[in-house]
Amino acid sequence: MREVRLHWPIRLEIWLRILAKVLASIKIFPNDANLDLNVLKSKVEQSLPVGSTVQKFEEEPVAFGLVALIAHVVLPEDGEGKMDQVEDAIRAVDSVSEIQVLRVGRF
Numbered sequence: 243m244r245e246v247r248l249h250w251p252i253r254l255e256i257w258l259r260i261l262a263k264v265l266a267s268i269k270i271f272p273n274d275a276n277l278d279l280n281v282l283k284s285k286v287e288q289s290l291p292v293g294s295t296v297q298k299f300e301e302e303p304v305a306f307g308l309v310a311l312i313a314h315v316v317l318p319e320d321g322e323g324k325m326d327q328v329e330d331a332i333r334a335v336d337s338v339s340e341i342q343v344l345r346v347g348r349f
Contacts, residue, residue, distance in 0.1 A: 262319040265297065265349035270311040270332060271304070273339035279311060282337050286313055289331045293318045316349055 272282055279301060287296050294317040302310045313332070317324050325346065332341050 263349040264317050264319050264325070264346060266315045266317065266325060266328065266346045267344040268313050268315060268329070268332060269302070269342040269344055270313055270338055271340040271342075272308070272311070272337055274337070275306065275308045277337055279309060282311060282335070285335045285337060286311070286332055289335050290315065291317075291324075291327045291331055294324070294328055312344065319348070 270282070270286065272279070283296075283299050290296070294315055297314040297316050299314075300312040302312055304310050315328055317328055325343075329341065329343065332338060
């Protein structure tokens with residue numbers, strides 16, 4: 243096994259900033275019960291800011307045929323306002339009527 247030697251000390255805080263990501267679970271309510279959820283999924287994925295990706299989608303029945311999407315979005319922890327950018331981007335999708343942030347935590 244090879245040994246890795248560093249010529250400068252790397253502090254733990256720097257490693258955490260490099261490796262830390264945030265996972266946000268966001269419930270997305272479509273504006274129409276007859277909307278194709280695959281189309282909504284692709285619109286949400288395309289609307290996210292650079293550096294943010296959807297890890298997976300879940301579908302949750304709400305009422306009377308309306309199904310909400312739960313998007314698990316991975317975004318970088320560095321910088322302020324990243325979560326606000328993600329929320330604004332999802333709200334801007336024309337097929338979305340409302341969103342609700344369920345949980346946010348380190349990933």
